[in-house]
Amino acid sequence: MEVLEKPSIDKPCSKIFLTESERAPSWMDPFIDYLSKGIEPTDRTIATRLRKRATLYTVREGKLYRKGRSFPLLKCISLEEGQLLSLHSGVCSNHAGERNLAFKALRTGYYWPTIVQDAKRIANAYVKCHHFANFPLASSVPLSIIIAP
Structure with missing residues (x-):
């Protein structure tokens, strides 16, 4: 038998079960x-x-x-739920830019009108992810030698 000393949820029941009014x-x-x-x-x-x-x-x-x-x-979802949705570190968990972050939120299956602005705000808030990211230094296209005539 296990005895719980405190409730297993943080929110009171009135916050969980909201009625329409x-x-x-x-x-x-x-x-x-x-x-x-x-x-x-x-x-x-x-x-x-x-x-x-x-x-x-x-x-x-x-x-x-x-x-x-x-x-x-x-x-x-409402604007508040959209802003609380942990796009950067939660469900979508990546260190991408704003457009990619908004697209990943859409692929997750959510929509709210300010999805692009919220993704921009979130992406700009995590400067360390973008500043210290591993950027490839090699060219994606192989270099070709140009010989002078």
Whole structure:
């Protein structure tokens, strides 16, 4: 028998099991409302923009997914979850530049609107990885001898 002196999780239960009313508003809410319930904003220009952008998304089991061109459905996450996602050292774990880091986040299956800006911020924060990286000094193409006439 094992006795736990403290809880095995750090977050309180109220943070883990959030209801819809307790959740903070997200960039996904207008898309979910439009695609699942058909609710449009009252402003005509915003409603037109939402209708055009909503063609890129789909709702399955109450979750919003973005249709990718070369990817399967990408799970949409909030901006806070995207910034907390450990792109540089966690799931994607590499020491790459910003575009490669954003692409790896997409390949992992996540999407949020500021994915490129967040990847740029993360890549610029880890200067040691880029400064002390092993850069190949040899040319990728074999050298050819040019003889003077």
